[in-house]
Amino acid sequence: MLGYLSHLETGQTNQPLYLFPMCPHFHHPPPGNPLASTSCPSVCLLPPPLSEMKEKNPWHTPVTIILTVIGVIAIVTLVTVAVLQNKPIQQKYKYGIVLDAGSSHTAVYIYEWPAEKDNNTGRVQQKYSCKVKGKGISSYADEPQKAGESLRECMFEAKKQVPKNRHGETPLYLGATAGMRLLNLDDSSASNKVFQAVEEALQRFPFSFQGARILSGQEEGAFGWVTINYLSDRLKQGLETTGALDLGGASTQISFVSDSYNGLESPKNSVNFRLYGNDYHVYTHSFLCYGKDQALGLALAHQTKSGPRTITDPCFHPGYTQTKNYSILYDSPCVSERKPQEAPLSFTLSGSGNFTKCHEVIKSVFDFTSCNYSRCSFNGVFQPTPQGSFGAFSAYYFVMKFLNLTDTSTSIEVVREKLMEYCATPWTKIVKQHPKVDQKYLSEYCFSGTYILTLLIEGYNFTSETYSKIEFIKKIKGSDAGWTLGYMLNLTNMIPAEAPDSPLLPHAGYVSIVTIIAILLFALFILSLRPVWPTCSKQPQIV
Numbered sequence: 064m065l066g067y068l069s070h071l072e073t074g075q076t077n078q079p080l081y082l083f084p085m086c087p088h089f090h091h092p093p094p095g096n097p098l099a100s101t102s103c104p105s106v107c108l109l110p111p112p113l114s115e116m117k118e119k120n121p122w123h124t125p126v127t128i129i130l131t132v133i134g135v136i137a138i139v140t141l142v143t144v145a146v147l148q149n150k151p152i153q154q155k156y157k158y159g160i161v162l163d164a165g166s167s168h169t170a171v172y173i174y175e176w177p178a179e180k181d182n183n184t185g186r187v188q189q190k191y192s193c194k195v196k197g198k199g200i201s202s203y204a205d206e207p208q209k210a211g212e213s214l215r216e217c218m219f220e221a222k223k224q225v226p227k228n229r230h231g232e233t234p235l236y237l238g239a240t241a242g243m244r245l246l247n248l249d250d251s252s253a254s255n256k257v258f259q260a261v262e263e264a265l266q267r268f269p270f271s272f273q274g275a276r277i278l279s280g281q282e283e284g285a286f287g288w289v290t291i292n293y294l295s296d297r298l299k300q301g302l303e304t305t306g307a308l309d310l311g312g313a314s315t316q317i318s319f320v321s322d323s324y325n326g327l328e329s330p331k332n333s334v335n336f337r338l339y340g341n342d343y344h345v346y347t348h349s350f351l352c353y354g355k356d357q358a359l360g361l362a363l364a365h366q367t368k369s370g371p372r373t374i375t376d377p378c379f380h381p382g383y384t385q386t387k388n389y390s391i392l393y394d395s396p397c398v399s400e401r402k403p404q405e406a407p408l409s410f411t412l413s414g415s416g417n418f419t420k421c422h423e424v425i426k427s428v429f430d431f432t433s434c435n436y437s438r439c440s441f442n443g444v445f446q447p448t449p450q451g452s453f454g455a456f457s458a459y460y461f462v463m464k465f466l467n468l469t470d471t472s473t474s475i476e477v478v479r480e481k482l483m484e485y486c487a488t489p490w491t492k493i494v495k496q497h498p499k500v501d502q503k504y505l506s507e508y509c510f511s512g513t514y515i516l517t518l519l520i521e522g523y524n525f526t527s528e529t530y531s532k533i534e535f536i537k538k539i540k541g542s543d544a545g546w547t548l549g550y551m552l553n554l555t556n557m558i559p560a561e562a563p564d565s566p567l568l569p570h571a572g573y574v575s576i577v578t579i580i581a582i583l584l585f586a587l588f589i590l591s592l593r594p595v596w597p598t599c600s601k602q603p604q605i606v
């Protein structure tokens with residue numbers, strides 16, 4: 064609007080309408096006293112009449128217009144530069160590959176992290192995972208070549224997933240766990256041959272192969288702990304940590320920080336870390352032979368001591384039968400010494416689906432009698448009382464998820480009742496209810512569920528209260544819970560011992576401050592023009 068005062072004739076009332084665009088609102092003068100309302104409100108700077116304004120309006124002088132335009136351009140440029148300068152550059156990623164050679168199967172994990180911030184971590188995440196077809200590498204003891212070949216399909220996939228220009232610098236690790244630990248105990252030359260075969264296979268890929276090795280039980284437990292605490296950002300923020308419970312096929316790990324444990328009572332159960340400026344004394348233990356597949360072997364060995372031809376197994380559903388070979392069952396070093404002297408070739412197992420009896424059988428595979436420390440879990444192993452929250456992953460998750468028991472706010476008594484009912488369900492009904500589930504897994508969920516509960520409550524001494532602090536998890540923020548990420552972070556030195564220096568302000572804060580200052584400067588510039596504006600000393604003229 065050009066004029067700041069207009070007099071419009073309204074069609075019907077012929078009332079003048081006064082418009083003061085510089086005032087906070089327009090208003091009509093009361094009838095009979097048109098001038099009364101035309102006086103400028105005290106807070107409003109009343110502009111001069113149009114004729115005067117045409118001469119004096121500073122906005123209309125070329126210098127002011129140029130200055131304003133320059134001012135606006137300067138502010139826009141300043142803010143744009145501030146935003147762009149500090150904006151993370153188009154992300155480029157680096158990669159790392161870890162093969163988890165477990166007792167039951169091998170999985171390939173690819174991790175990625177922003178290329179320019181290796182050390183500032185909290186940012187490594189799983190990009191891709193591939194489950195190798197077939198069994199774990201330890202099952203290829205008699206044909207090691209095939210162990211190498213089994214990895215090829217997933218490794219070709221990995222080659223596609225990592226950009227070509229990064230292949231050469233991408234570290235590739237293979238870590239083997241309890242399956243290979245057992246094979247190594249049983250036949251070290253066979254285990255060496257398996258390693259040779261997988262190394263040869265992996266070296267053929269364009270990545271930077273860093274070797275294949277067996278992780279110690281301590282490493283497996285401790286890196287699982289690092290993974291879940293890293294993924295939940297507890298390490299970086301110095302928060303109270305979460306314990307880690309990993310249930311594999313051949314071994315199981317428990318790792319947590321306890322106020323009552325400084326590492327002195329049983330040094331072999333202690334792992335110390337300094338991460339982001341904090342010291343952690345982590346209690347960890349790995350029980351070889353107490354993964355769920357080997358534990359089933361222990362339970363079967365307990366029931367076949369005398370070499371019978373048939374057994375009634377309470378951990379399998381009523382109506383379930385299976386013939387098992389004695390030599391295969393007693394092949395594992397976990398039970399080989401207990402092989403009955405005179406046994407037939409095989410025995411037939413018939414399920415009876417009795418949770419209470421199954422619980423008794425499972426309890427018999429733990430030794431609760433000896434303890435040379437202040438407190439033990441089982442088999443004479445030192446363990447402080449479980450403390451804080453826990454993440455339970457791998458087979459803990461698979462089994463409890465299947466059984467619909469991942470909600471740990473459910474009391475232990477109710478969990479027992481549910482298992483009792485599940486185990487007692489006839490096998491034919493179970494198969495009908497789950498036609499798509501692999502029958503090997505399906506037949507064992509009653510055993511596995513009962514084993515998990517026994518391991519946690521009687522084995523590790525979780526109580527009704529501490530049980531509710533366990534969370535059964537598969538992934539955290541899209542990355543699988545497991546030892547592999549922690550293993551890679553450790554080997555690539557990606558968690559700094561000291562807290563990294565962070566910028567004074569986060570990016571958003573920096574941009575906001577620059578913007579506010581720019582706006583204030585602009586406002587100042589506008590106000591600096593104020594003295595040449597007219598004030599309320601003059602009354603508006605009514606035309």
Ligand SMILES: Nc1ncnc2c1ncn2[C@@H]1O[C@H](COP(=O)(O)OP(=O)(O)O)[C@@H](O)[C@H]1O
Nearest residue numbers: 165166167168240241311312313314354458461
């Ligand atoms: N869907 C599933 N249901 C039940 N158990 C599963 C499922 N997927 C994997 N598992 C079990 O999880 C365990 C994984 O153990 P694994 O990592 O191979 O052994 P370890 O860690 O002892 O070397 C195995 O007992 C395997 O049978």
Ligand SMILES: [Ca+2]
Nearest residue numbers: 165240311457
């Ligand atoms: Ca495992």
